[in-house]
Amino acid sequence: MQRYFMELSYDGRGYHGWQVQPNGASVQGCVAGALSLLLRAETEVVGAGRTDAGVHAARMVAHFDSGEAFDPAWLAAKLNRLLPPDIAVQGIRRVREGAHARFDALSRTYQYHVATAKQPFLRDRAWRVAPGLDFGRMNEAAALLREYADFTSFSKLHTDVKTNNCRVTQAEWAQEGEAEWVFTIRADRFLRNMVRAVVGTLADVGRGRLDADGFRAVIEAKDRCRAGSSAPAHGLFLVDVEYPADIYIG
């Protein structure tokens, strides 16, 4: 058996998230189905993480195994013809034995898009907010995320993870168009719902409901009830997953 990493992008609107669900289409399910058909063997697909319902991916990485000999570029082209238009395979690469899309990831990067005016082309891919958010103050508060490790305040309750610690290495807002702002956050790992809860709470800072000290107090409380409400799913994109360079072979 040879292990492969595949890079995927998808528009999350039509899916109940990455992970296979008992009711409703999932990206993982679609990809595993197409792969199993083309490789003529039931093939499991393991993603770098799970994106929630409605969340997009510009670059998701997933691994699978196959005993068949094939040209990765040929398989990627075949998959793209078989998969629906809102899921695309960007590439397939051989990786070393035991390489794991989830456990070997060094970091994940998410971006959250906010539209500060009505914009027809962003309506499915950015959170439309009332004008007047103070992104300078939001950046000041966002910088605090890098000082802390425990993000219990931004985690979904009752999840089964052993620790709520994450190492955030980037967290900043940047203006992209006249009326579009993008929040980029990178960390070794993320808790469920974390980015959307962080963005929702930063929006409270931008509206003046909370200042940087208040934001710090929310983090330090380690209490989900102290954070703001979650920003909607359709503004969120998984944009990168980083691996050690020597994981790829050939």
Next chain:
Amino acid sequence: MQRYFMELSYDGRGYHGWQVQPNGASVQGCVAGALSLLLRAETEVVGAGRTDAGVHAARMVAHFDSGEAFDPAWLAAKLNRLLPPDIAVQGIRRVREGAHARFDALSRTYQYHVATAKQPFLRDRAWRVAPGLDFGRMNEAAALLREYADFTSFSKLHTDVKTNNCRVTQAEWAQEGEAEWVFTIRADRFLRNMVRAVVGTLADVGRGRLDADGFRAVIEAKDRCRAGSSAPAHGLFLVDVEYPADIYIG
């Protein structure tokens, strides 16, 4: 009566084009309806041009008249709440008496988006082409458009315009992402279907079916049957309409 220019953007997917149609929704119809409701008077809206069914606009300009006194920013906000999510008003400005959105336009600029790989986020806004188009050669041919005035070869047949002459001042392809190319064309005026016919014919050049001399021969033939087939509507955006600066007042 005071005349106003409004700037609009719209996602053309849901509309039978800009112009009011007997059957099917039009952008002009939606905007005129909302304006008439808010201004409590039947209000006509005249666009800088007509975009065909499925064509988008990042910036369309249209004029209307009103005898009511109102703050343009207030009216724009009201319109944005009333109009569907795929049509947005970017701004409203007072213009001098007799200013005409169509007749006073100095130039129109269109962009045509092409995707050279499967891309979920471009599927509604770019023409997906087979890989291998030679954009260098397409640029060489595109440059020829600036040497000619009569574009009969790229016009819809049997239209009622008096002349098929246009002054093309820009026509070039530029790479935008890893797998996205954008054709920008600016002219004083465009014939119906002209940009899509030009793009379809340039794609023939990119595929090697036609060389620059062949493209020149197509232009010189002044015969629609010589040009390639039209590129699909969903890749085309009206991106700008230019007016003399002194048309605006206040």
